[in-house]
Amino acid sequence: MTGPVSGPVSGPASVPVAARGGAPVGVLADLDVIEACAVLYLRLWNGGAAAQRQMLAEFGRAIGPDGAQATLNSLGRICDLCARHGRRPIMRHGITCKCLGSDEACFANLVMLAARGDREDAMLIATLMVRPDMAPALAGLAQTFGLGLTRLTRRQAPAAKPPVADQAGERLH
Numbered sequence: 001m002t003g004p005v006s007g008p009v010s011g012p013a014s015v016p017v018a019a020r021g022g023a024p025v026g027v028l029a030d031l032d033v034i035e036a037c038a039v040l041y042l043r044l045w046n047g048g049a050a051a052q053r054q055m056l057a058e059f060g061r062a063i064g065p066d067g068a069q070a071t072l073n074s075l076g077r078i079c080d081l082c083a084r085h086g087r088r089p090i091m092r093h094g095i096t097c098k099c100l101g102s103d104e105a106c107f108a109n110l111v112m113l114a115a116r117g118d119r120e121d122a123m124l125i126a127t128l129m130v131r132p133d134m135a136p137a138l139a140g141l142a143q144t145f146g147l148g149l150t151r152l153t154r155r156q157a158p159a160a161k162p163p164v165a166d167q168a169g170e171r172l173h
Contacts, residue, residue, distance in 0.1 A: 021103030022091035028100055034115060035108035037149045042107055043095045045075055052076075062155040063148065071148025074141045081141065085134040114139050115146025 028036050044051045052072065059068030082090050091103045100108075106128060114122040122142060126135035 019091065021088065021106075022093065022101040024093075024099040025102045025105050026100040027098050029098065031100065031108055032112070033153045034146060034149050035112050037153055038108045038111040038146065039092075039100065039104045040095065041075060041149070042079075042090075042104065043092050045079055046092065047095065059148070059152060063151045067148060067151060071145060071152070074144035074148065078138065078141045078145060081134060081138055082129060085130045087129065087131070090129070110139070110142045111146040111149070114143035115150055117143075119143075 028039060031039065041055065044055055056068055056072055059071055062068075063071070079090075090107065091101055093099050093101050093104065106125060110122055110125040110129070113125060119139060122139040123135050126138040126142070129135075130138050
């Protein structure tokens with residue numbers, strides 16, 4: 001599922017430190033719709049401004065401009081919070097990749113738990129991703145994002161293809 005990875009090597013399994021969160025742990029098809037959407041929209045968000053504009057338009061058609069803006073603002077703030085206060089960069093696969101990376105699985109669980117109102121479990125997952133003092137903020141943003149995805153998926157299926165090519169970043173394939 002993954003190709004060769006270069007970078008610093010650590011530990012008995014010789015897994016490059018930079019690629020640990022990208023290790024495939026499943027496939028997107030095994031996730032429920034909210035979790036799969038969380039992963040796909042995380043991947044799309046990192047596709048740049050054109051992808052973000054397309055997401056806003058898609059969300060706006062489904063849940064209205066205010067709901068779309070709130071949902072995407074929460075995703076943007078999640079990405080910013082993880083970039084600033086994350087334990088390490090979140091690894092992600094390419095938008096069309098069928099694999100589910102370990103970081104993506106963690107993100108999907110966070111969003112689903114938060115959207116269901118399982119605050120304590122969402123906080124536990126959040127502490128795996130960011131500093132403990134930032135976990136409440138991450139869990140709250142994940143809840144807003146997850147609830148927006150819930151509204152969206154009740155009205156339409158997620159986009160199957162990316163609007164634009166993925167830009168450089170922590171992407172494996």
